[in-house]
Amino acid sequence: MSEPAAITPHDVEAAAGRIVGHVLRTPLVPAPRLSELTGAEILVKHENMQATASFKERGAVNKLKSLGEGERRSGVIAMSAGNHAQAVAYHARRFGIPATIVMPETTPLVKVENTRAQGARVVLHGETLYESAEEARAIAAAERLALIHPYDDPAIMAGQGTVALEMLADAPDLDVLVIPVGGGGLMAGNAVAARAMRPDIELVGVEAALYPSFLNALDGKDRPVGGPTLAEGIAVKTVGALTLPIIRRLVGDIVAVDEALIERAVNAYASLHHTLAEGAGAAGLAALLKEPGRYAGRKVGLVASGGNIDTRLLAAIMLRELERDGRIVSFRLTTSDRPGLLGKVAGLLGAEGANILEVSHSRLFLDVPAKGVTIDVTVETRGESHSRAIEEALARSGLAPRRIQPHDAAEPGSAAL
Known part of the structure; x- marks a missing residue:
């Protein structure tokens, strides 16, 4: 008998009630020019409109609101080099909860300063997120802080699943949801929510080709993992122990997209849909650009999961696309x-x-x-x-x-x- 899932549809529904008033109910809008580009009827869920410009706020708020009074007084700690760090720091400050964020020493200064600006104590440790995670666990044990994992936590997963609840409430006739996959928190939470509402809906997860961690975990192969990617938000070497069984059971397919496709998708969001999408946030569109025939004529929901992209990088991407064209x-x-x-x-x-x-x-x-x-x-x-x-x-x-x-x-x- 298989083990029970880490979260249920009821957990996602409870999270939806818990985050009301703290997280923006982002719009799901038609994207006619992206639809022309791909041949699908595309609707985009604009999680890049959240206060810290990513969906991570949903899980962070749900987790923070789930803490006991003692945990709130002691404080929380998270490991992240990007969106999770800012989401935890931002809402911890709103709720009066002391927050510590452990970030790799290689984290760009702008991200470090943005996190400090939210009132968090920032600890720089290690060259990689793995080393930062070890330090976060050590500090959590020593200072009795509640650890908020970026994806392998039931409350985080349930919070992220509220994205699909809102998408299917606004467009119940969607044929496909195409969702970025890193550690799997967003994909797992949304798979649970979507399957409960629409058992027949197709669910597609999208990884960066340089980080095929879920593909390896699902089929047992040993593809190389690592390298510089535009989609650093989903550049995860180790998938979640809690997210993997859910994704294995509920998600129909995981596809990998290369860097050129991710660049094209970032540029298409900016030039055709007039919105900012970071590399990870554009991964879903990259999947449609990779296999347009698969989605042609179908109603597809994309999640613009984050918009934290450096403007100089965006300018370089747009210039490169002009060259390619x-x-x-x-x-x-x-x-x-x-x-x-x-x-x-x-x-x-x-x-x-x-x-x-x-x-x-x-x-x-x-x-x-x-x-x-x-x-x-x-x-x-x-x-x-x-x-x-x-x-x-x-x-x-x-x-x-x-x-x-x-x-x-x-x-x-x-x-x-």
Whole structure:
């Protein structure tokens, strides 16, 4: 006989009542441009609108509200490098509960300061979350603090499950829920809630391809786990002991998405849906981009689970997507050095409708004749067909264009035209 699940639908319902007034009931909104992109009818649950910009507040509030009076006085401790830390710190301060957060020493300073700004004591320990977790357990034992695990805790799982309760209340005819999976708290809680409301609904979990921890746990394979990922919020090496049985029993499929797809999804949320999604928060959309035929014509619920993305990183992602789409292109032109050459190039590009972003030129490359010159020019175009037309026009003018990667186009000291 299988062991009873860590949580039941009743636990999720109780959590829903407990968090009312403390956590935003986020909107579930149609996403017509994302729907056009994928062929599915997409509705997005905007958990990036929470006070700390992630769904983690639901579990944190449910756990904090479940503590006994003695535990509240003694305080709580959590291990996290991101959204869980901020959610626990924020609501612990609201409830007057002392909070300690253990973070890896490698945590970006902005996340450390954001957590301190919520009134939490921050302890930096170890290079990895595993080492931080060991330190959190040691401090919890020494100071008699209640440990709030980021995912392997029934109260956390039940709190996260309120996402699906709200989604299916707002759109009971959803065919599929596609949910990011890290340690499994969000997926497990929502699987319990969704199956109780709609036993026939399809549930798909999404992992970063660099961290296929649930896939390994479910099929017994030993895929490599680790590496730099844009979806650091689901970059978990060890799945939850409590979440795994629930996901094994209730979730139909776990899919892995690579970094390029995650980048595309982050960019699509920003440029088409006009919302910020961090890498983990965009993982569900990445799954649709990976297999659009699987979801075509179906009503799909996505969870934009978090919006804590560095603006510089977002700008880089959007620029890279313009490059992938052929809307930013760099050419290396090789020709004889003569007066008025830059003017000729600028005039030709202007006539072709290209917007010049950057220009550099060099006479020092050894593969260029002594009286020759190379010009690297980066332009903005209307798309790949326009880029090809520009390349053909440059070739007809004897400029011998060769495409190069835009980020390699300009050397230090290059001049903008």
